[in-house]
Each structure stands twice: as C-alpha cells, then as structure tokens.
Amino acid sequence: MNNSRTLGLAVAQMGPVNLADSKETVVARLIEMMRDAKSRGAEVVVFPELALTTFFPRYWMEDQQEIDRFFEKAMPNPQVQPLFDEAKKLGVGFYLGYAELTPNGRRFNTSILVEKNGDIVGKYRKIHLPGHSDHKTGVPFQHLEKKYFEVGDLGFRVFNLHDTQFGMCLCNDRRWPETYRVMSLQSAEIVVLGYNTPSINIHWNEPVHLRTSTHLISLQANAYQNALWVAAAAKCGSEDGFHMIGSSVIVAPTGEIVARALTEEDEVIAVKADLQIGENFRKHVFNFAKHRRPEHYRLIVERVGAGEPLE
Numbered sequence: 235m236n237n238s239r240t241l242g243l244a245v246a247q248m249g250p251v252n253l254a255d256s257k258e259t260v261v262a263r264l265i266e267m268m269r270d271a272k273s274r275g276a277e278v279v280v281f282p283e284l285a286l287t288t289f290f291p292r293y294w295m296e297d298q299q300e301i302d303r304f305f306e307k308a309m310p311n312p313q314v315q316p317l318f319d320e321a322k323k324l325g326v327g328f329y330l331g332y333a334e335l336t337p338n339g340r341r342f343n344t345s346i347l348v349e350k351n352g353d354i355v356g357k358y359r360k361i362h363l364p365g366h367s368d369h370k371t372g373v374p375f376q377h378l379e380k381k382y383f384e385v386g387d388l389g390f391r392v393f394n395l396h397d398t399q400f401g402m403c404l405c406n407d408r409r410w411p412e413t414y415r416v417m418s419l420q421s422a423e424i425v426v427l428g429y430n431t432p433s434i435n436i437h438w439n440e441p442v443h444l445r446t447s448t449h450l451i452s453l454q455a456n457a458y459q460n461a462l463w464v465a466a467a468a469k470c471g472s473e474d475g476f477h478m479i480g481s482s483v484i485v486a487p488t489g490e491i492v493a494r495a496l497t498e499e500d501e502v503i504a505v506k507a508d509l510q511i512g513e514n515f516r517k518h519v520f521n522f523a524k525h526r527r528p529e530h531y532r533l534i535v536e537r538v539g540a541g542e543p544l545e
Contacts, residue, residue, distance in 0.1 A: 239509040241398055243424070244276035245465050247482035249499035250473040251288045257313045260286055264330075265320045267502050272324045274504040277350070277396050282469035283331035283405045283428035284343070286314065289469065290333075291365065291382055292375040292432070292476055301382065305335035309346060309354070322352040327395050329467075331404060331428040333382075334359070343383045345402050345428065347393050356393030358402035359386030362410050373436040375476055392420040398509065401462075405429035408466065409452045411459070412534065418460035419522065423509055425457075428467045433477040446481050450491070458489030461515035463507050471498035487512040 246267035251260055264281060271279045284290070290304045309332065310318045321328055327350045334344035343360035363385055365377030390413060392401050401417030401424070408427055417425060431449060433442050449466075457464040463486060470480035482495040484505050493503040516522075533544075 239398075241396060241424070241507045241509060242275040242277040242504065243463065243465055243484060243507045244271035244274060244279045244502055244504035245467045245482045245484055245493070245495070246271060246279050246281050247467055247480060247495045247497075247499075247501045247503070248282050248285060248469045249497075249501075250471040251286075251469065252474050253288050255288070257286055261314055261317050263500055264317050267500055268317070268320055268324065268326060268328065270502045271504055272326050274502065275506065276326060276502075276504050278400075278426075279326055279328045279502075280426045280465045280467045281328060281330045281428060282467045283345070283430050284333060285330055285428065285469060286332050288473050289430040289432075289476070289478065291378040294369050294376050294378065302335060305333040305341060307335050307337075309334070318348065318352045321348060321350065325350045329400075329402065329426045329428070341383055342386055343379060343404055344386075345404055347395050347400055347402060347426075349395060355395055356391065356400070356402065357388060358391070358404065359384075359388050360404040360407060361386040361390070362406045362413070364406040370436070374434060375432070375436065377432070377436060390416040392417055392422045399423045401425040403427045405431065408456075409448070411456060414456040414460045414462060414464075418462060418520075422460075422462060423512055424463040424465065424507070425460075426465045426467075428469070430469045431479045433479055442479075446479050449479065449481060450483065453483060453485050454489040454491065457485040457487055458515075459520065461487045461512040461520050463487060463509070463512060468495070487515050 287304045295301050331345040334342045345358045347356035349355045363379045365379045367380040401422035407413045465484045468480050468482045470478045480498040484493040495501045
C-alpha cells in the first residue's frame with residue numbers, strides 16, 4: 235500500500251518593488267501569481283519577505299511618519315484584503331512577509347501563514363536581524379533592520395496548515411542552523427521563508443556569486459540535516475537601482491534543489507512535495523530520539539559569542 239503524502243507547494247518570487255509602486259499594484263501582482271500557482275496544483279504559495287513594499291531598510295529615514303508608511307497596522311487590511319479573498323476563492327493557503335506595526339507601537343519584520351479559508355493560522359517575527367542601526371557613510375546603501383525592527387518575540391514555532399506541520403523564518407534566519415533545528419524538534423515537515431538579499435555586501439568585498447552560493451548551501455544543508463522541505467521566495471532584481479539576488483528555490487529533505495527560479499522577475503515555481511521523503515530521514519538517518527546527545531550541546535545555548543575552549 236502506498237502511504238505517501240503529497241502537498242502542492244509553490245514559491246512566488248517577486249521582481250522589484252520600487253518606491254513609486256502602489257500597494258494595490260503589488261497586491262495585484264501577488265494575486266496573479268497565486269492564480270498561476272493554483273493552475274499548477276499548488277495548495278500553499280510562499281511569497282517573499284517584505285512583499286508589499288520596497289526593501290526600505292536600505293534607506294536612512296528619521297521622520298517617523300515617512301517610516302510608518304511602509305508598515306501594516308493590521309493584517310489583513312483594506313489594501314491587502316483582495317489577496318485573502320482570492321486565496322479563499324481559490325482554496326489556496328499562503329505565506330506572506332510584511333512590516334508589522336502593532337497597536338502598542340512595536341515594529342517587527344513579520345510573516346504569517348494563511349489557511350485556504352483566509353484565516354491566519356500562524357505568525358512569526360524575525361529573530362536574526364542583520365545589519366546595523368547607525369547611519370553608515372561611504373557605503374552604497376544602508377542595511378537598517380536593527381534600526382527599524384525589534385528582535386522577534388514569538389520564537390520559532392510550528393503550525394498546522396493543510397494537515398502538514400509548517401515552520402516559518404525570514405531571510406537572515408535561514409543562515410543559522412538553530413533556526414531549523416528548533417522547528418524540526420517540533421516535528422516540522424516544511425519550512426517556508428522569504429528573503430531580500432542585496433547583491434553587494436557593504437561590509438567587505440564579497441564576490442556576488444558567493445551571495446547566491448551561501449544562500450543555497452544554507453537551505454540545502456539545513457533541509458537535509460533536519461529532514462525538511464524548504465521553500466524560499468526572493469524579492470529580487472533592481473529596486474530603484476539597488477540589486478538583490480534571486481534564486482528562489484524549493485529544496486527536498488535530500489538536500490536537492492527540485493525547483494529553482496530562472497529570472498529576477500515575478501516567477502512561480504511549483505512541485506508536488508512528497509512528505510514521506512522527510513519521514514524516511516526522520517526515522518533513520520536523523521532519528522533525533524535515538525541519536526541526539528543534547529548534554530554535549532550546552533554551549534549552543536550558554537554562549538552567544540565564541541569564547542575559550544572548554545577545559
């Protein structure tokens with residue numbers, strides 16, 4: 235008897251969102267890609283980080299009103315409601331990244347999981363915030379996530395969507411192995427994430443091709459080592475002259491890339507994800523209950539930075 239479980243999984247990569255683009259135009263693009271994904275058998279669609287706006291942390295801003303125009307005070311709201319309505323009409327769930335302004339004035343880089351009936355079933359707030367909070371001079375752009383966002387306070391949780399266990403993270407989180415391990419210890423089967431990764435590293439002269447290769451290595455290694463499907467959606471291309479990498483991918487628990495975007499524009503990739511593949515690895519190679527030895531991993535939670543070797 236075939237006990238295989240499958241899920242139609244799509245990634246909707248976005249091309250540039252420029253400062254002059256209206257949110258209504260952006261939402262219309264998301265809806266069009268959701269329809270495309272549905273036509274390919276998708277049951278869940280993954281959209282990028284900060285999907286509704288340009289990647290505004292590249293700009294130094296001091297006027298709070300100017301900053302707040304990039305944030306969503308409620309989700310859904312009238313501008314984004316059409317996306318939720320389309321999801322309900324199509325019977326498709328989705329992941330969406332956006333800038334969140336809470337009722338008490340806190341600001342987070344946030345993502346949500348939405349069920350096919352339009353209900354939000356999970357929320358995540360970005361934990362590994364990259365960049366800086368000071369105004370740097372002599373660089374082509376800023377990377378001010380530490381200025382505009384607080385460190386997320388919801389932890390790495392796992393949510394049930396379409397009878398499948400989903401974890402969420404955002405952009406820089408994908409580079410940290412703890413991100414995936416915490417979710418895989420909660421029996422996550424799929425991790426979904428969005429990212430906006432500049433092609434230029436403002437801190438040192440890093441060749442552009444390494445920006446993509448380290449991105450892929452992080453996803454592939456962590457998918458394999460945690461027996462997970464990983465679906466990663468870029469916002470990419472040149473936003474008002476500032477270029478970001480593409481290479482949106484879907485990675486199997488084998489560590490293999492099973493779908494990859496070819497452009498730096500709006501593009502949908504989709505697969506029928508066989509969830510049994512991950513189950514096979516969890517039962518054998520990465521049987522945590524049988525093989526893990528957390529008593530020897532204490533430094534992971536006891537130290538933040540690198541220190542002296544243990545005696």
